[in-house]
Amino acid sequence: MFESFNPTPRILMGPGPSNVSPRVLGALSRPTIGHLDPQFIGLMDEIKQLLQYAFGTQNAFTIALSAPGSAGMEACIVNLIEPGDKVIVCINGVFGGRLKENIERVGAKAIVVEDKWGHPVSIDKVSDAFKANPDAKALAFVHAETSTGARSDAKSLCQIAQQYNALSIVDAVTSLGGSELRVDEWGIDAIYSGSQKCLSCVPGISPVSFSEKAVEVLKSRQSKVQSWFLDQSLVMDYWSGEGKRSYHHTAPINSLYALHESLLMLKQEGLENAWQRHQRLHEQLHHGLEQLGIEFLVDETHRLPQLNSVLVPDGVDDMQVRSTLLSKYNLEIGAGLGQLAGKTWRIGLMGSTANEQNVALLLAALKETIK
Numbered sequence: 001m002f003e004s005f006n007p008t009p010r011i012l013m014g015p016g017p018s019n020v021s022p023r024v025l026g027a028l029s030r031p032t033i034g035h036l037d038p039q040f041i042g043l044m045d046e047i048k049q050l051l052q053y054a055f056g057t058q059n060a061f062t063i064a065l066s067a068p069g070s071a072g073m074e075a076c077i078v079n080l081i082e083p084g085d086k087v088i089v090c091i092n093g094v095f096g097g098r099l100k101e102n103i104e105r106v107g108a109k110a111i112v113v114e115d116k117w118g119h120p121v122s123i124d125k126v127s128d129a130f131k132a133n134p135d136a137k138a139l140a141f142v143h144a145e146t147s148t149g150a151r152s153d154a155k156s157l158c159q160i161a162q163q164y165n166a167l168s169i170v171d172a173v174t175s176l177g178g179s180e181l182r183v184d185e186w187g188i189d190a191i192y193s194g195s196q197k198c199l200s201c202v203p204g205i206s207p208v209s210f211s212e213k214a215v216e217v218l219k220s221r222q223s224k225v226q227s228w229f230l231d232q233s234l235v236m237d238y239w240s241g242e243g244k245r246s247y248h249h250t251a252p253i254n255s256l257y258a259l260h261e262s263l264l265m266l267k268q269e270g271l272e273n274a275w276q277r278h279q280r281l282h283e284q285l286h287h288g289l290e291q292l293g294i295e296f297l298v299d300e301t302h303r304l305p306q307l308n309s310v311l312v313p314d315g316v317d318d319m320q321v322r323s324t325l326l327s328k329y330n331l332e333i334g335a336g337l338g339q340l341a342g343k344t345w346r347i348g349l350m351g352s353t354a355n356e357q358n359v360a361l362l363l364a365a366l367k368e369t370i371k
Helices: 022-028 038-055 069-080 094-105 123-132 154-163 212-219 232-239 253-269 271-291 318-329 356-370
Strands: 061-065 086-091 109-114 138-142 167-171 190-192 206-210 307-311 344-348
Touching: 022 253, 038 061, 038 206, 038 253, 061 069, 061 232, 069 094, 069 138, 069 167, 069 190, 069 206, 069 212, 069 232, 086 094, 086 123, 094 109, 094 138, 094 167, 109 123, 123 138, 123 154, 138 154, 154 167, 167 212, 206 212, 212 232, 253 271, 271 307, 271 356, 318 344, 318 356
Parallel strands: 086 109, 086 138, 138 167, 167 190
Antiparallel strands: 061 206, 190 206, 307 344
């Protein structure tokens, strides 16, 4: 016999999703209304304004894409890059590799700048790549590499792109709401994120923002956008605040209620306060892990506070520890990805999950489990 699904609650301290707060879960359960209902249109306008606050932008085209962060990545590439274009793409972990995959699938040429996993994107290498390819249309990189916990200098990288009149396309899936991000000040042209990390919303929504320059590139394309669903020129009239909204697809209405609530919580806490909270708890975690003899993969200067990649101690069974934490403490941490599989744990301190109690519980549970 089938029954209603009631999962055991977990403390989610992996690379995402993070724990969704009761306020956001409450918002999910509110009555569903139509996606062209005047009330819902009003909510969309507020979501736009709250996303502009979270991103640090005045971009008119700032929306919540009805799909996860991976679709946000694809939307930026398929809308702004055309067959034959040259794109400098930075790979210092799994998600830089996915950017390259997207670039090649639209028929563009990927100029790869590669850095060691756990290291930030090299400013010098990117500068050299532009010197060798001054006709590159765009620079694509990951601000906060979820596979390694390394943060790259987005401001400096975007400045290089601007020098060559190239677009900057930035992955902020793990950074939005968790560490400093200033879209307008840094000159970012296209950026995407995810709802399930530091925003502590349900998975399945991708905040996206395009600068005026990016919108002009989209409008002046020579070829059709490869994907009908992700063609942002078709979505603009649905998210636009001007005139009649045109139907494009049925928006995930209740999930957008949840996103609105999570963004409202971020606004009420204050963006910089949220950045500081993530940093403070990271430092507590760092101190506790040091006492357990657990070392970080990433140098302190480039470490993400919300995604802590640590080395599995010698003689310790990676999978057994994660399994014990889950079964005994209802606590989830993440495994290493790609070339770091079996060598690292990824400990998330994101959004609602980032609090003193969770840090204390994890440290105690790890100490007991490893012993």
